Amino acid sequence: MDEWQQRPVRELAEAIAAGTLTPAPVLQACLRKIDARERTLAAWAHVNRAAAPAIRGDALAAAPLCGIPIGVKDIIDTADMPTCYGSAIYEGFRPAADAACVALARAAGAVVLGKTVTAEFGLSSPGATRNPHNEAHTPGASSSGSAAAVAAGMVPLALGTQTGGSIIRPASYCGIVGYKPSFGLIDRTGVKPLAHSLDTIGVLTRTVDDAQYFAGVLARRELAMPLHGALRIGRYGAQHWGNLSAAAQSALQQADEALLLAGAVIGERPLPSWHDELQAAFSTIVLWDVAATLAFEKLQHLPRLREETRKVLGYDTPAPAEYDEALIQGETWRAALDALFGDCDVLLAPAVPDVAPEGILHSGDPSYCVPWSLLHTPSLAVPVTTGARGLPIGVQLIARIGDDARLLAVGRLLESTLQAMRASQDQAEPA
Amino acid sequence: MDEWQQRPVRELAEAIAAGTLTPAPVLQACLRKIDARERTLAAWAHVNRAAAPAIRGDALAAAPLCGIPIGVKDIIDTADMPTCYGSAIYEGFRPAADAACVALARAAGAVVLGKTVTAEFGLSSPGATRNPHNEAHTPGASSSGSAAAVAAGMVPLALGTQTGGSIIRPASYCGIVGYKPSFGLIDRTGVKPLAHSLDTIGVLTRTVDDAQYFAGVLARRELAMPLHGALRIGRYGAQHWGNLSAAAQSALQQADEALLLAGAVIGERPLPSWHDELQAAFSTIVLWDVAATLAFEKLQHLPRLREETRKVLGYDTPAPAEYDEALIQGETWRAALDALFGDCDVLLAPAVPDVAPEGILHSGDPSYCVPWSLLHTPSLAVPVTTGARGLPIGVQLIARIGDDARLLAVGRLLESTLQAMRASQDQAEPA
Incomplete structure (x- = not known):
């Protein structure tokens, strides 16, 4: 792997701004990775090999993403690319x-290197992208191309979106960081809508630091904060973790150990009584919304849509009263988040129940992500370990709405402690 | 005026569906009006003279807007027109x-007859449209073309949007009905965003019945309800009505009389203590949001934007904490709406402080509309009377969030009682 790819994006941008690094070799390194693996991975819908910064001179030198290549999920509009x-x-x-x-x-x-493959309209029919860690497996969806491209080192930063599980799931399957901010933190203008009260823009990156840095630019605010005093983490629904795959259990256990090692106080946060109602409310909202957000496609182009998409558009639309009720449920549950968190700052929960399943026609189980999409809380997928067939798996951290900076700070702590644990393990077990 | 233009849209659609009327003469009548007045009124950005329904046969005959021409504000996307x-x-x-x-x-x-003129991005730089009642005056903005086209009989129904006062103000200036639904009632996919927590799609029509009927299709729900029992109306901020123009005072007085005559119990609802803070919170939200929603235009095309737009984009963006605080204020005030309404179902308030001002470079005062945009309440402009220089003026009715059907029912009652009052006055004073 190219040396620069090991460096934090904020250092790369500073080096480019300072003139000690030029954008060209970074871009070329990305293009070399694309040349090497794109044919099988199919992470990109479009690559702009002549990509260049939109700003120049002093403005560029003063810019926080100075010369950094990014990938853009292809449900996000770009004026210079399809x-x-x-x-x-x-x-x-x-x-x-x-x-x-x-x-x-x-x-x-930033330099927009290209558009990354998405499920049709960010819904349920995935594209042709494969998991960089094992090409027989899905990378997860719908931000499949963004996750695969970052995981394969084709680009350091990528934009994704999540309505149900479209950032956290592929990030976890691809062994990278996925950050879904609090609902509304990043402006959605120019993103194809699916469900207005759920759609959230986020980022897929190699490290939590990169996610914090990139998302801070997009959210137009500082997302860093120091962690003071005792850190209180809640194991969310841990009484059911025994039902997860061995890989998911191992990831949660390692994350748990790392957080303890980092000095956190860890408690239990049981599932609230309404946990099982979240999925139904989510489905009602999505079905009502897509009947409008995809009304044009349904009216004018139905036969050309993918089968899975046609299926979703063919379901009965909920009654207005059911939709209203689902929205009210969401509000009620959000108002109950303080009780759900209790004395914990951040929750530790599964991101996915197992490593990426085999095949690319289905993109895995989003059910561990959907609750936090409906609840508008920020969530973060942190890679932890590797399960069967070389496939990575991560865990999910969740914070209260608006507490994104704390979430990312805890994510950094978890990530660095896991690294330290691995380093000491490597030392203890010489090859 | 063509006879059909006096009939409710629901009757026209039924007649077309039943085959007793064909769409062609309705469309032709609209085009004749456009030919007669468009040169001076400039209500349209684009007219599709070959407009036809997108659906055919049985589907069309069963459709609620069967063959009805509509105008679409030109910040709303259309695939077959610029x-x-x-x-x-x-x-x-x-x-x-x-x-x-x-x-x-x-x-x-529905048949999309064309695109109506809008202020640039629905912001503050109006187009060339003139008021059909006096061409030396503004029609109001930003839904200027939709209001003028409906007022001039060029089209029975038009789509508009309101971020601050862009439906209620032009409707009132043009002597037509304007309906801004509860925030979120009509899906915004494909509408150029300005401020996500404010932008609302609504309709401009000749009558409240037409507004109810048209908006019901767009909101995918029945917006009709019977009014039972005593109707309680609140004069909102009436202690300050004496500061309004004579025309606005007269409109409010006539509406007040009509509602009393219709059997309403009318009480006073004083301005809440936070009324004067609404405008500042609104401005903070808009300035923060446009720095993202118009980020592309600012970065790539600043010199080609209109002066007024450049001015708005040139203001300092509020700090993130100020924006967050303004959003929280909005939530807090919305939670206080029940106290604001007290025992009243619907509020009566000014729509505008006077008839449309002279000139078309400025589009009048939106300050009586802005509070209800920020508060997410449904509001309805009902035309009442005519002031100086033949210029009409209306009043505004406001209901609680989600109580749109009641708002429209009260609007119908006000409208029909005003008509009855005028008819009896005409009888009492023979020419």
Whole structure:
């Protein structure tokens, strides 16, 4: 792996701004990775080999993402590249504008290297992307291309979106960091909508530090904070963790150990009585919303949509009263989050129940992500270990709404402690 | 005026569906009005003279807007017509998809006659549209073309959007009905965003019945309800009504009389202590949001934007903490709406402080609309009377969030009672 790829993005950007590194070799290293693996991984819907910063000179030198290549999930508009939303009906479509998140990244000096493969409209019909750790397996979806591209070292930063589990799941399957911010933290202008009260822009990166740094630019605010005093972590629903795969259990146990080692006080946070109602409310909201957000596609292009998408659009739309009730349930549960967290700052929970399943027609189980999408809480997938067939698996950290900086700080602590544990294990067991 | 233009849209649609009327003469009547007045009124950004329903045969005959022409504000995407967002930088842009509201209207049999003029991005720089009642005056903005087109009889129904006062103000200035639903009632997919927590799709129509009927299709729910028992109306902030123009005072007085005559119990609802803070919170939210929603335009096309737009984009962006605080204020005030309404079902308030001002470079005072945009309440402009220079003026009715059906029912009652009052006055004073 190229040496620069081991460095934090904030250091790379500083080096480029200071003139000790130029953007060209970083970009070239990305393109070499793409050349080496894209044919089998299919992470990209479009690559712009002539990609360059949108700003120049002093403005670029002062910009926090100065010369850093990024990948953009292809349900996010770009004015200089096709945007196809993972759908044949939008083949070759060129939007008139960049999405807000793309414009903000470009204004910060980022170089948009290309568009990454998405499930059709970010829904349930995945693209052709394969898991870089084992190509017989799914990378997860719908931000499949972004996760695979980052995991394969094709790009250090990528934009994703999550309505149900579309950031946390692929990040966990691909062994990288996925960060879904608090609902609304990053402006959604120019992102193809699926469900207005759920859709959230986030990032896929190699490290928590990169996620914090990149998302801070997109959210237009500082997402770093120091951790003071005793850190209280809650094992969320741990009484059911025994039902998970051995890989998921091992990931949770290692994360648990690392957090203890880092000085955290760890308690239990049982599932609330309404936990089992979350999925139904989520489904009601999505079904009501897609009947409008995809009304044009259904009316004008139904036969050209993928089978899975047609299936979703073919379900009965819930009654307005059911939809209203689901929205009210969401509000009620969000109001109960303080009780759910209790005296804990951050929750530790599964991200996925197992490593990525085999095959690429289905993208795995999103059920551990859906609750936090509906609840609008920030969540973070942190890679922990490797299970069967070389497939990685992560865990999920969750914080209260708006407490994103603390979530990321805890994520950094978990990540660095896991690294230290691995390093000391490697020392203890010489090859 | 053509006879059909006096009939409710629901009757026209039924007649077309029953085969006793064909869509063609309705469309032709609209085009004749456009031919007669468009040169001076400039209500349209684009007219599709070959407009036809998107659905056919039995589907069309069963559709609630069967063959009804509609106008679409040009910040709303249409796949078969240019969409320019009122801005030179989007000249000739053709989106790949219809906005959800357009697709839903088309699926209901509506005929999209064209795109109506909007202020640039729905912000503060109005287009060239003139007030049909006096061409030396503004029609109000930003839904200026939709209001003028409906007022001039060019189209029976038009789509508008309101972030601050962009539906209620032009409706009131143009002597038509404007309905801004509860926040989120009509799906916003495919509408150029300005401020996510404020932008609301609504309708401009000749009558409250038409608004109820049209919006019901777009909101995918019945918006009619019978009024039972004593109707309680609150005069909102009436202690300050003496500061309004004579025309606005007269409109409020006539509406007040009509509601009394219709049997309503009318009480006083004083301004809450936080009333004066609403505008500042609104401005903070808009300034923070436009720095993202218009980030692309600012980064790539600043010199080609209109002066007023450049001015807004040139203001300092609020600090994140100020923005967060403004959002929290909005939530807090919404939670206090029950106290604000007290025992009243619906509030009566000014829509605008006077008839439309002279000139078309400024579009009048939105300050009576802004509070209800921030508060997410449904509001309805009902035309009442005519002031100086033949210029109409309306009043505003407001209901609790989600109580749209009641708002519209009270609006119908006000409208029909005002008509009865005028009819009896005409009889009492023979020419």
